[in-house]
Amino acid sequence: MAIPVIDFSKLNGEERAKTLSEIGNCCEEWGFFQLINHGISEELLERVKKVASECYRVEREPGFKDSKAVQLLNELLEKKSDGRVEDADWEEVFLLSDHNSNDWPSNTPQFKETMKEYRDELKKLAIKVMEVMDENLGLERGYINRAFNAGEDTTDAAFFGTKVSHYPPCPHPDKVNGLRAHTDAGGVILLFQDDEVGGLQILKDRVWVDVQPIKNAIVINTGDQIEVLSNGRYKSVWHRVLVSTHGNRRSIASFYNPSYKATIQPAPGLDQELSEAKKYPKFQFGDYMSVYVDQKFLPKEPRFNAVRAV
Template sequence: MAIPVIDFSKLDGEEKAETMARIANGCEEWGFFQLVNHGIPVELLKRVKKVCSQCYKMEREEGFKDSLAVQLLNGLKEGKEEREQLQNLDWEDVFILQDDNDWPSQPKEFKETMMEYRRELKKLAEKVMEIMDENLGLEEGHIKRALCGGDDLEHHPFFGTKVSHYPPCPRPDLVPGLRSHTDAGGVILLFQDDKVKGLQILKDGEWIDVQPLANAIVINVGDQIEVISNGKYRSVWHRVLASQTGNRRSIASFYNPSLKATIAPAPQLIDQTDDQAYPKFVFGDYMAVYAKQKFQPKGPRFQAMGSL
């Protein structure tokens, strides 16, 4: 079993209807799919891989050796308490890129390359949302406006890029790479390692690999798209396994709502079923709950929003 791989370029040809249907299936049945021929230049993707790997070696690798996960594993006495601590940590080096925060300074090409990449990813995210609108029968731009907080586009959506590395782990049986969770926000675009696997999704009660595929962009549905679609699209549980070999690279970009955006099921989708399956809430309130419950079932998070 493998997650769908979709040729994005076929949206411009005779196979548009079939491609739209495959994207709908990816959102409805999987919550994840991979895009190839998505329009982001391969040359840019090669530069992104290079600068992120160099950045880890030059600025991050030594610091990871002092992380709590490494310290606990190095000092492990095989006791129950230590094992429980490790299960609640992630074997991950991570930093976030936003337009207004501090970025790594090395290598010198890092910032220019990643700014160009983020511009391309943001455009791709908005194309994907337009397709979601059309597949759901929503008016053009509905999802983007919802994430911005309204028709006047008063608030900007949050667009962040999480750069992660999962170094070789001597005891992958004891510590996860990244604990299982669903993503809180809107549309997530992942440029994952094309050689070292580790990402898995939960499908029909079974954990399956998100197969490494050169130059593909993995798309997954966040919790807020689930709400806007009134449950037609579903965010799904996913995790990263630690590995004894390889240093897995992962670059995930998140097109999320403004913290002030009010999120609710699209009225057209409520009319179709006469059932509003999710409450209306402010995304910032949801994030306050998510920060405490990220690795717990998502149902109670939505319930908490309904009680506000």
């Protein structure tokens, strides 16, 4: 079983209807799909790989040996315990956003310039993907994007963040999680994953399925807020990252999320569409995130039940 691969360029040709249908099926049945021919140049993607890997080697790798995950694993080994490290991930990670640009890594040549260009292109792709979802759901073009923006004030705009992660080799991969199983809190996630070192898996029909590495593909998955807006028609699915004894997995995940002030609820026309309509509460995304921070690795249903309705 393999994650569906969609040729995004076919939306502009005679196969548009077929491609729209394929993407709709991916959102409903998988919650994940891979895009090829997505419009982001291979030259830019190669530069992103280069600066991300160099940044990790020069600026981030030396500090990983002092991370919580490494310390907890060493404690287990010293005690000769049969247990696992359950409350930390074998992940070296930092966030890039418009709000923290002064804190971006600065000792890797061309890192800032390359990642800014990449983020600009990826944000455009995110909006295109959401417009496809609008069309498939029978919504006005731009509906999801507008729902993610709380108003015209730029301080209430949708959030676009990029998480740069590496999963270094681990001498005892049976004792750690690369990234614990979870669903994503936000909207649309666009992942530029390693094309050589695997490890990402999704839960499909109670079976963990590998997200196969494809060179220069962008992996798309739908988060919890897309599930709510679609009234459960589109799925936010469980996924995780495994580590191994070899290879250093690179993962660059970008999140197009609602503003914290955005009110999220099933879209008009979809709220009663299903025969057994989902009972998602109407809530502010910021309130949902307050619950999510504490319950990230727990089932999403209790999160929806715990969030304060408005």
